[in-house]
Amino acid sequence: MKQVLIVDKDHVFTTTLSAILSREDYKVSIAKDGKEASGALASTVFDLVITDMIMPYANGFELVSNIRNNESALHIPVMVVSDVTNEQNIAHCMRAGADVYFTKPVNIPDLISGIKDLIRNQKNVAA
Amino acid sequence: MWLHNANTHAYLSVWGSFPFFIKICFAISVVALAGILFAMTSIIAKKLAKKKEEQRSGLITERINEMLLSAVVMQQREDTGIITKKDFDIRPLYTLGLSAKKVKKILVNEMLNYRNYFSGTIADRVRRLYISMSLHEEAYARLYKGNWEIKVNALSELYKMGVETDHAYLLELLNNNDRYIREFARLSLMKFTKRDPLQFLRELNEPISQWEEFEIFLLFQQKNDFTLGSLEGLISLDKEPTVVSLCLQLAVYFRQWESVPLILELIQTPDLKLRAEAITALGKLEATDSAKYLIAIYPGQAHVIQLKILATLGMIRSGSYLRFLENEFISSQDFEIKKYASDAIIKLYPLSKITIDKLMGNAEALNQKILNHSLNPLLNTL
């Protein structure tokens, strides 16, 4: 079972998304900000991180760049799901090392196929 | 009894001897003291009531979200799942201490939240649930009867839920006295019109706020059942500048190169802000052909406009105007002109490689510093 970490300050969004992903046979953990996410990342090996951009304590940019600068987490694919549609913001995020960017409102089938692609590609890289 | 009477008498006569202003002060003090009492009780009562209500609405929100999750999100049926009132019974929630009206309000709020999170099937199911629970009819009722605040809220609820409203009534609301009502009527009309939604902007002859500009832009960004159509008559000198400004943004977003001639014409506007926006739009559309014209008008323009022209030349990515940029960079005494020219030159890389090398080779200290600034990737991230 693949392990997914969802990071978003919005409680309703995270529980809903986590229910959807659990149904798709993912094991889901939730963090409500960048600081919590770093804690979770330190203790568990995830196959994918789904994160928002705007969060207290440490925002998405920092989280993404922490993952990319961390030897053991370096290869984890990162998907951003955010309200922000500002182009500079998206570019900035991709520069920091995110793999794919979705804007809310997000279409679930697209999101799930995005997740599958990321995890599959990740396996190829590892192999 | 007798004693009491005498006292009253004595007091009254003292009172009578007071000058008028003292009497007024006395009266005001009494009012103020009563006010103090009232303020204190109202603080306590309201705070307690609010606390209770918050607890209750917290609980109800939680329940509603559980219900929405199972009814809307986890719905396994392959059919597009028509959820009926029976499947989604909120009546048990009425016993949790809040009025039915408030429970419904929470429900609608949560539904709108879902539509902010998810598009596609989920958003559509939420919308159909909203309709099958007849919540749209309640919104209609408020729309026709309520005061302006209730009207605006009903309008915006229907708008965000994606439920159409009586077209004729919306047209009528376009002439309402309240600007928020007019705004949401416009937005709704544009949202539900497939053929030429821009007609409502064409007919508009009042300025729109920047906020409304954002709303309309987002609407078109998310709307997928229409074609934008020509912006002729919208990007024009005799339209409201705020409306024109919105249309410039739309032209850029939808890559409408056919509006370039309209934009070029707009540059004649005396409104500096609008002129600047028009020039920027040319840059974002990478309208190569307009560069010559921009350079031709450059000398007579105001400082801000000159800066915009320089920036636009950088965005247009045609190497033919490098000489001009280089010349401005070297000969101008103005810091900002130099900075913008330098940014534009750097943006034209690799076309400008030779120019950059040349300039770096023999530039004076300030020019060198400006070029270095433009070249530094750390400083050009915003």
Added chain:
Amino acid sequence: MKHFLDHFFESYQNVVFVYCCTIYSIYALLTLFSYLSILSNIRRNTIRENLLLIQSPLSPGISIITGAFNEEMTIISNVRSLLTMNYPAFEVIIVNDGSKDKTLEKLIEEFTLIEVDFAYHYFIQCQPIQRIYKSENSAFSNLLVIDKINGGSKADAINAGINASSYAYFLNTDVDCILDKDTLVQMIQPFMDDEKRVIATGATLRMANSCIIDSSVLVKARVPRAILPLFQEIEYIRSFVLGKMGWNLVNSIPNVSGGLGMFDKEIVIKVGGYDANSFGEDMDMLMRISKYMCETKQEYAVRSIPQSLCWTEGPQSLKVFKRQRVRWGRGLYQIFSTYYKLIFNPKYKKLGMIVLPYNFIFELCAPLIEFLGIICYIYLIASHLINWPFAIILLVFVYSFSVFITLLSIVWDQLVIRRYSLKEVLRLCVFVFIEPFIYHPLVMVFALMGYTNQFFKTKSNWGHMERRGFGKTEKAEVKVINATVI
């Protein structure tokens, strides 16, 4: 002589009475105005959702500018907190104002800063810039750190930041202020939604003294436990909720606090930035930009929103408090010695006809008239000229009315703020009853000391040289010049 004094003081009583009645009528009116203004804000907030600003790619960028002087203890968490604001397009500019401690070193280490060759241009005057830093880590690419020679004032630091900022709006705040995450979305709203051109917006400030704060994020808001900050909180509520929100209705706000204010950068640059020699640079800025708008015949608005978005550390010791208020007094005096020509000048519209006259008569002169009133009172008692029943009725009148007005401001405040528990609010209310006896006289005396200092220009640079040289609590000083409005 005795006869003259008797006569003078007896007629002075009447002056005080008329003055007092006028000011109370204005307060009553302001109370009504602020209620209307808060209601319309609440209504607008149900229609205008912050989410739109987050979603829209058109939302204007905002530069958060703040000066830092010897802040090594808190600088990292403060900057981190600023970097996580709820807004899609902003930059954070920290101006290290020649700190003598490790403020800069800490920043460099934490955010992996490196010096960049920045083409810095002095659009407005400030002390020379030494170095400019950016982060190598792309996660912090919206952070800019400016290291400059100490200019002795906050104004100078903010000017330095404005010169390097890239966006059209800037938020001026203090680095030790605790900001709500929604500060930017809330404060940019009036700029985007008003029919007039908005040139500045302010919001409510509160005391951070007893709040529970984790890494510069407000976890739980609490009313100050110490008595002096508690009185200041009451004063702030009255000043922001009644004063600013009331004046907001008629577009006559006299000041946007230096602790938290958002400005249209174009106008601020046009007027030459902040005045580094002013003791009340925030009110001075508002006067400057309003004056400029009148002189160039442009319509404008200054707005205030009732939401509490900024928590600041209020002075806790009497000594520090005194220094703060004396400086505010000087600042106010300075404002009027600079702008007195605008008073009752119709060319300056509301600024000349309402804002300045009101603040001159009821703000600048109030401590003077009050002080003289007390002397008069004492004289009348001493010479047995006093009519005790009348005096007591008048005293009750003054006291009950001012307590009533203050309590109403707390009621209005409760319409917007949800963070306080009932216990906290009651704590505030209780001290409202004591405030007129203890706190108010202090404020009055310190203001008068400020006036005399400024009048005789004693130690004219004293406030500037030392105002940032003390302990942590002192930083709050620069924040709300003139919170005494109303």
